Each structure stands twice: as structure tokens, then as C-alpha cells.
Amino acid sequence: MHKSKPKLIIQGGNPLRGEIHISGAKNAALPVICATLLTRDTLKVNNVPRLMDITTMLILLEQTGVNIHSENQSEVLLSAENLTNLTAPYEMVKTMRAAILLLGPLLARAGEANISLPGGCAIGMRPVDQHIKGLEAMGAEISIQHGYIHAVAKKLHGARIIMDLVTVTGTENLMMAATLAQGTTIIENAAREPEVIDLANCLIAMGAKIKGAGSDIITVEGVPALRGTEYTVMPDRIETGTFLAAACATTGDIFLKETDARLLDAVLDKLTESGAKIKTGNNWIQLKMTKRPKSITLRTAPYPAFPTDMQAQFMSLNCIADGTAVITETIFENRLMHVQELKRMNADIKVEGHTAIIRGIPQLDGANVMATDLRASASLVIAGLVAQGETVIDRIYHLDRGYESIEDKLLQLGAKIERVGQADIPN
Ligand code: EPU
DSSP states (O other): OBOOOOEEEEEOOOOOEEEEEOOBOHHHHHHHHHGGGGOSSEEEEESOOOOHHHHHHHHHHHHTTOEEEEEETTEEEEEOSSOOOOEEOHHHHTTOGGGGGGHHHHHHHHSEEEEEOOOOBTTBOOOOHHHHHHHHHTTOEEEEETTEEEEEOSSOBOOEEEOSSOOHHHHHHHHHHHHTSBSEEEEESOOOOHHHHHHHHHHHHTTOEEEOBTBSEEEEEOOSOOOOEEEEOOBOHHHHHHHHHHHHHTTOEEEEESOOGGGOHHHHHHHHHTTOEEEEOSSEEEEEOOSOOBOOOEEBOSTTSBOGGGHHHHHHHHHTSBSEEEEEOOSOTTOOTHHHHHHHTTOEEEEETTEEEEEOOSOOBOOEEEOOSHHHHHHHHHHHHHSBSEEEEEOTHHHHTTOTTHHHHHHHTTOEEEEESOSOBOO
């Protein structure tokens, strides 16, 4: 068997029009399915998106002894009655950093965990010191051996933990660990992201005592055991924002179902600033754009400010906008890799440190470009949709890690997009 290289080919210039549904949130589903490690009972998770990262996480959980049954592709039954292996190997962690989410729950439930250190990635160094610091404060003994985090704790105890910086998976890891610790844990400077609230809601349904999720102080009173439950994952706010940015850039008119506008205040504000007309309802968002977008200056920061996971998509929007925009990335030190690719499409962007200055031009040129990470891939798709002529995007496996059926959804909205090449072809 050898791998041919799947690519996306986009013929630009078609406004996105029509209606699609939004999938469950990748970054909520990942910690929610890990919560199964905290109970012997069955956890049923609904609205799980079909994504490479989810598949990788399910394989990883299966390797620890979790029984997994998928009734249909979006409903998953998980049962961690017996944990037989407490290791997350390098081969898995290097493909998906979210594997670090096994550390807290495995340690709390089984008293031990061996998780490969993730190492750096395409968007930055991404250390996990805050995860380690928090678990040590709860009584864990942690050492780094042969590239693995080796953690042991007979019984974790409650602690007051002040995070040095806001970390999403760090907060989630500590919150999960604290549910089974003895006593009360207070996490200060906690991440306020909606995905943290979603995980907390699942844990509460499993019997955990958690207060304050969604604020910067989360209090968890440990309980002896958690029970099974059925939980439905929240809609993906980044997938939602990506389609909205694409519709705005292509002067389109789209209706997104099964989403939640309340998760996207900062993004909707910026789209409105660019000239889009937005209407929202209980579980839908409509965006209509009738003219060339105006440039939008923004700065990424932890929730509720503008998300780093939407920065690249707004970069593409700004490439064809009227005016000059300044985008500052404050979360990751190396998350402007898409700039070089957008420049190959004739974009006018200058980078100084963590800031990009984008002078909008009326039209991008289609070109061969390469995806470098998940959200960078999404920005190249948007650029391809607005560009004149053909854009070929290589390394789209990044895209498949985080966007469910992206071509199908774009085709439904009238885009001219095609996937060529296959993942596995016999020699
Ligand atoms: N950081 C540390 N030490 C730590 C933890 C984080 O220095 O112990 C730093 C990171 O290096 C980064 C900043 O803190 O500079 C924030 O990182 P955070 O820990 O919040 O990121 P994460 O939890 O690893 C999640 C999402 C990312 C998203 C970020 C920021 C998941 C599975 N991943 O990552 O999603 O960009 O929060 O919102 O929830 C994506 O979906 O494309 C993606 C990268």
C-alpha cells in the first residue's frame, strides 16, 4: 500500500449560497469522550463529529481498555469498566496533541498515567507545564522519563491552583482530575471557553460537583465516583465562524442550522463591522453580504475575545477586503504560516513579529498552495473560493482533522470544489 496525496481543487469566484448544518464541536467532543475514563459506567455521547482527531482519540481510548460502540457515526457508547493500559504512546500523541487530555482522568481514576510529551507543533511550542503544575499541586508525583510524562498519585487531593496563563486543555485536564480528588479544588485564571463549560456540564451530569465553569474561577468538590450519562456535544463555533467568514468573503448568503450564535459574539461583531448583515435565532445564523467586505483589524485573545482558531480565516477575508487591516496573534507564537501561502495567491501582507498588516486587493489569484495546520487549511479554502481561477491545496489531511464533510458542505453551498487522490491505494 502507498499513500497518494489527496488534494482539494477549487475554482474560485462563486458566492456561497444556501443552507447547511453545523457539526458537533471537535474541541468539546475530545474532552467529553475522555471523561469516560472517570467512570466504570457507560457514557453515551451524541453529536460527535466524524473527524480524524476523534478517530485518533477513540483508538487511544480503546488502547487503554475502553470498550467503544458506535450506534451510528455521531453517537458513541464508551465503557471504561476496566482500564488495562495507562499509556498514551508517542505515535498517537504526535498526531494529535489533545491526547494530553488522558493525563488528568487516568491519574484520578487509576492512580497512574504515562503520556508522551507532545513536543512542538506547526503553530508553536505548546508546552504542558501548567497541566503538570496543577496535578502536582493536587499531590501527583510527576517525572519526565524517556519523553513521557510519568504521573502517579494514590489519591489526588483538592488544591488551590493559580494558572500562570489561560489554557483550555489545561483547565479541562485539571477539572476532570479534580472531580475524583479528595476535597475541594479551586482553579483560578481558568479558561472561560464554551468547550470548558460543555465538558463541565457533561461531568456534572455524571455526578461531579463543579461550580463556576465559564468564569475564571472554577470550584470542584471531589466525589468518590462518577456515573454514566448521555450527553450531547455543543455545536462547533469554529466551523460556524469558518463558513460565515467564507460567505462574507465570497459576497454570499448562507443559513447555518444547528449552531448557536451566543458562542460567537466576537466573531459576529467583526463580520458585522465588515459589512455583513447577520440575523440569528435560537439555533441558527443567517449571513448576507451584498458588497466587497471592509477590512477588519483584530487581536486574538482567550474567550470571550476573538478566537485564535478564527485568525487565519479572517486573514483571507482581509486579503480581498477594502482597506488595510492589522491582525495580531497573541495566543500562539507561530500561527502566521498561512501568510506565505496567501502571498503566493498575490495577497499583500507584511508580517512584523506576531502582527500581520494586510492591504486588501480586489482579487486573489488561484495558485498551488500547501496547508500547514488545521485553521491555516481553512484560510486557504476561503482564499481559493474568492480567487480568480484554480487553487490546488496540498496536505489537506490537516483539514480532515477538524472539519466534517467540508467539501460536501461547500458543494451544497454552490462552491466548485473537488477532492482528488485517495488516502490508501494498493501498489
Ligand atoms: N501553554 C503553556 N503551558 C501550558 C499550556 C499552554 O505555555 O501548560 C500556552 C500554549 O503554548 C499557548 C497558550 O498557552 O501559547 C494557550 O494554549 P492552550 O493550552 O489554551 O491551547 P490548547 O488547550 O492546547 C486548545 C484547542 C486549540 C485552540 C487553543 C486556544 C483543543 C483540543 N485545542 O488548545 O484548538 O487553538 O485551545 O484556544 O481544545 C484547533 O482546533 O485548531 C486548535 C488548535
